[in-house]
Amino acid sequence: MKSDNLSHFRTFIGACCVLLIASPCAWAEGSRTVLAEQISGRAQTGVAVFYNQLSDEVELVEAIEVRGLPRESWILDTSNETLSIYTKSPLEERVPEMFGKKEVYAGGLRFRPDFPLQVGIPYFVVLNAYSNESIVSTVYSFTIPADESPPVATVTEVFPTASELPANLLKFYLHFSHPMSVGDSYRHIRLLDDDGEAVDLPFLELGEELWDRDAKRLTLLFDPGRIKSGLKPRMEVGMALREGERYMLQILDTWLDAEGRPLVEGFQKPFVAIDSDVESPVPERWKLHAPKASTRNTLIVELGESLDEALLQRVIGVIDSRDNEIGGVVSVANGEQSWSFVPDDSWKSGAYRLEIQTILEDLAGNSVGRPFEVEIRREEKHLRPPRFAYLDFVVE
């Protein structure tokens, strides 16, 4: 958590100001300086930008100040038309000026941008001021230089980790070491068949990409229209994966992290598609190795098949005979075929239960409560599965 807060904080800088070159920038101690270049108009005043750069992404600017411009030269008291900041040169292209608050400050003008500045792109400062009863427009430009930092983000893991996956596989989870750019993800992902040809549109390409809050894990769903029985996409082009064939999931290094750097390297996951899995996981078939009392030994559950890693991490709990949940740490291993649990405190002698939310799925979306596709039988219509399934065990 600490490092997350730090990285969030690091995306902002403390201060930046545009002011007379000679003026000291008292509140930006330790700041760097870049001279704003005058690109047009009659010289009115020099402009410099002081800033603290703590990151190479975006910069929080508390204020942009212009000092030394004689009061009588302002166009309006509110300075609305005297000072404007743009992302494009007004000499070349007309774009809206940046949102911010303009105010008078100790004889100078202050612009407080509503949004942080971005490194590496030019900003244009336009000063319109009266000079000898005519309006003189001067344009300055500055860029907060980007740190040339090398790529750092990598693909840390792709789930499922097994190399044999059912042909009706429903999803991959792609884990990254750093927050990633969002909104253009599918362009950087390929599924290749054994001939190295890209499988055509295997994934559900949603406008709302399925990231976690930190933008470090993307859920990549296969197109359910190509998995479900009797649907047109499946009839037209078939399932994305064919039983017995070899595939390669490729993640390209062109994918940019949240700070605009490409991945350190691409990632490849070879796998073989095996028979489709159309059955629900059955907890009664799991092998449970009960730990000994008075130890903090690991409770190990062999699942007999690979299950969904993300759900395994959070939908199985351990409760004691009085229905109290036991605190502990879960881990998933062995191609997601093994779930284990280390309790915070020693096991006590007695009866325990594994409490399993029935939303737990296998790799093909069959949940404990319900297979992915259910054959409709009239007498069983519309039955909701219970929320939990249980496995009893005894600690001795």
Next chain:
Amino acid sequence: MKTTIARGVFALVASLSLAFAVQAGEYSSHLKKGAIQLQSSGSIAFGPEGILFVADQKAATIYAIATGDTKASSMGKTYKISDIDSKVAASLGASPDQIMINDMAVNPVSRNAWLSVSRGQGASALPVLMKVNAAGKLSVLDLKDVAHAQVALPNAPDDKITGQGRRASNKRMEAITDMAYVNEQLVVAGLSNEEFASNLRSIPFPFKKANHGASIEIYHGAHGKYETHSPVRTFVPFDFGGGDVQVVAAYTCTPLVSFPLSELKPKAHVMGRTIAELGNRNRPLDMVVYSKEGSDYLLMANSSRGIMKVETIEFDKLPSIAEKVSGTKGAVYETVANWEGIEQLDLLDSGNALVLQKSESGARSLLSMALP
């Protein structure tokens, strides 16, 4: 994002909107002033009295915000704003690649366009709600002190937690794929980034304490033989008149279905009636319904086929989902020329749509287009 219309009463609604706007506002009076700290801004939809619903999926919260954009406008506004991304980016002080327009909605009172925008990338992306008027003037909705109400979706870590180790690893989040307001209900479609289940909720508005709305399971049937969960990707409520409101929805597995709004009740098991099967490469993006020359139509933007205009006249007579829908059996639709690259779609007025259209160069425009 969506505007519901009732058969034959659109003109009446339009003329009444002036009256709604100048009243004190029975819905607005349920909102309280205060600061909102959005963590993200995704889907947006307008309710009554210029109230904007905003899905903050990072916070698993939906806000109802009084936009103050309540000055009624007559019909006839024309939008022709080219390269809207660049303009939005410039006003937020960023380059266009740092801007994502997540959703667009027309305020039916003022007929101003509203955009849900992310500025920046990753966890530090800033959510922004912007108004765009027909002249192309942009403004940001200030959230520091604004009348609002909120409802938390019960989808955050909803499981029992076994110790801090598991708490830290819970990455579940629900993408809100669409929202619409109809008959004092906010209907919200979501898709989990973990379990493959349908998440459709009907939340009463004004929001009531501790009422997160009814969670409805939506299914898809095939051959009369199988059924599967079917998350909804995009939908539009459609008032057939006489209280018969249908929800026309596109599932993530592509069929276009309809079901009565009245079926969206707690613990309901809703199977839509398939009205069209769209086939491969055809990903529905957005929908509106409208009336023209006495008939009602559904207009659907999708990723590959331009825009589809679907006749709704036979919606209620189509075969039940239990039967297999062959290519010829579904609703009749035509692909409308000149409507390529539509990414966002809403009704501007009874004769026009407002669209976000992507050109071949990749630049996007905000345009009003006469309904086909």
